[in-house]
Amino acid sequence: MRTQVAIIGAGPSGLLLGQLLHKAGIDAVIIERQSPEYVLGRIRAGVLEQVATDLLDEAGVGQRMHAEGLVHTGFDMLFNGERHRIDLEKLTGGKKVMVYGQTEVTRDLMDARQAAGLPTVYDAANVQVYDFETLSPRVTYEKDGQSHTLACDFIAGCDGFHGVCRASAPRSAIKEFEKVYPFGWLGLLSDTPPVHHELIYVNHPRGFALCSQRSATRSRYYLQVPLTDKIEQWSDEAFWQELKLRLDPEAAGKLETGPSIEKSIAPLRSFVTEPLRFGRMFLAGDAGHIVPPTGAKGLNLAATDVKYLMDAFVEFYQEQSEAGIDGYSERCLKRIWRAERFSWWFTSIMHTFDSEGAINGKLQQAELDYLMHSEAGLKTIAENYVGLPLDFGA
Numbered sequence: 001m002r003t004q005v006a007i008i009g010a011g012p013s014g015l016l017l018g019q020l021l022h023k024a025g026i027d028a029v030i031i032e033r034q035s036p037e038y039v040l041g042r043i044r045a046g047v048l049e050q051v052a053t054d055l056l057d058e059a060g061v062g063q064r065m066h067a068e069g070l071v072h073t074g075f076d077m078l079f080n081g082e083r084h085r086i087d088l089e090k091l092t093g094g095k096k097v098m099v100y101g102q103t104e105v106t107r108d109l110m111d112a113r114q115a116a117g118l119p120t121v122y123d124a125a126n127v128q129v130y131d132f133e134t135l136s137p138r139v140t141y142e143k144d145g146q147s148h149t150l151a152c153d154f155i156a157g158c159d160g161f162h163g164v165c166r167a168s169a170p171r172s173a174i175k176e177f178e179k180v181y182p183f184g185w186l187g188l189l190s191d192t193p194p195v196h197h198e199l200i201y202v203n204h205p206r207g208f209a210l211c212s213q214r215s216a217t218r219s220r221y222y223l224q225v226p227l228t229d230k231i232e233q234w235s236d237e238a239f240w241q242e243l244k245l246r247l248d249p250e251a252a253g254k255l256e257t258g259p260s261i262e263k264s265i266a267p268l269r270s271f272v273t274e275p276l277r278f279g280r281m282f283l284a285g286d287a288g289h290i291v292p293p294t295g296a297k298g299l300n301l302a303a304t305d306v307k308y309l310m311d312a313f314v315e316f317y318q319e320q321s322e323a324g325i326d327g328y329s330e331r332c333l334k335r336i337w338r339a340e341r342f343s344w345w346f347t348s349i350m351h352t353f354d355s356e357g358a359i360n361g362k363l364q365q366a367e368l369d370y371l372m373h374s375e376a377g378l379k380t381i382a383e384n385y386v387g388l389p390l391d392f393g394a
């Protein structure tokens with residue numbers, strides 16, 4: 001089998017790249033190690049920036065998102081028992097975000113791919129990438145006990161943090177920057193109305209909390225928990241009780257509880273790989289970088305990597321120019337480090353850090369209080385949250 005671009009991973013990065021390449025008349029095959037049901041079962045991101053929604057429109061899959069997604073013009077920050085609204089629209093000259101689950105984005109992209117009859121190999125075992133330092137890369141995998149080889153011009157590593165592509169890059173050519181946080185997020189999804197019509201980010205002495213949502217009848221909540229906590233320790237009852245303790249009396253009084261549909265603990269890390277290109281293999285999305293979810297940036301960064309990669313492939317095939325593929329890594333990394341900085345900073349002011357002593361909490365309160373009373377401070381939060389423009393600093 002042969003294709004132009006072999007895409008490893010059918011998460012949002014791989015599926016979006018596949019769809020955009022299809023629109024541009026470039027062939028691609030997607031190889032995914034899990035089943036479609038497994039991919040759809042992962043509950044992750046909820047907030048999309050305009051850059052991401054524009055790309056989904058460009059890929060021709062934005063219809064359901066515009067019909068069912070919730071446009072949010074602001075969010076609340078709760079600290080020291082008081083809620084403060086960040087008016088995104090006012091502070092950024094009219095920008096907003098879209099609350100639409102990653103599961104739904106993935107489903108829309110899967111449906112479009114299937115409707116267009118484009119090839120995706122699910123349940124592929126032992127996926128390996130070869131010869132990407134030459135002009136003839138290859139991907140091998142096993143499916144139903146048979147071995148297969150896919151020859152291609154390029155390999156797009158869209159296979160997430162634990163994927164095979166980054167792991168196959170020569171160790172001497174790669175630099176990794178990592179910070180692992182001393183806590184995780186315990187997430188709970190439930191068919192209950194959201195506690196508030198917008199998101200609430202909570203700084204509380206007991207730990208961070210986040211009230212998010214997927215629709216008018218489905219809520220997503222998170223609690224900062226020690227890394228040593230196990231999911232079995234957290235009954236639904238215990239989760240709701242702890243969440244109430246971290247909310248202000250008004251929100252705690254309004255909170256509607258119910259059985260969880262999904263509950264999981266995710267570790268938090270900041271991670272960047274440099275470079276993102278190894279010959280004819282490129283990393284995009286979580287394969288190349290991870291941000292802590294506090295800034296809601298992971299999926300949005302994945303979408304911009306994909307846009308830059310798609311532009312580079314189009315330039316290569318339509319204009320016979322390698323400028324785009326040569327510049328891919330540097331172009332992406334600039335945006336990635338900006339989002340890394342914001343996500344790290346927002347995480348650091350909103351979570352409790354036990355090892356840093358009581359002074360840390362006091363300094364956080366002072367910083368949050370300053371931010372809420374400074375137009376510049378509020379703008380800093382807002383312009384980063386909605387996503388910096390693609391040409392920022394250019």
Ligand code: RFL
Pocket residue numbers: 008009010011012013014031032033034039043044045046047048102124127158159160161162163164165185187266267284285286287293295296297298299300301302
């Ligand atoms: P994914 O989604 O991990 O998909 C990678 C795919 O590759 C497959 N794979 C392989 N396939 C073949 N061969 C192999 N050897 C393979 N190894 C892996 C995997 O099975 C998988 O299907 O990466 P992708 O596509 O780059 O997408 C990235 C996003 O999933 C991620 O950045 C976001 O979910 C991060 N994130 C958020 N991002 C936002 O923009 N806004 C948010 O509100 C937001 N909230 C979150 C989040 C991530 C969270 N967790 C779980 C860390 C909230 C949470 C709790």
Ligand code: PHB
Pocket residue numbers: 044045046047199212213220293294295296297
């Ligand atoms: C979510 O709804 O899953 C979500 C929202 C905002 C974040 C992180 C996760 O910052």
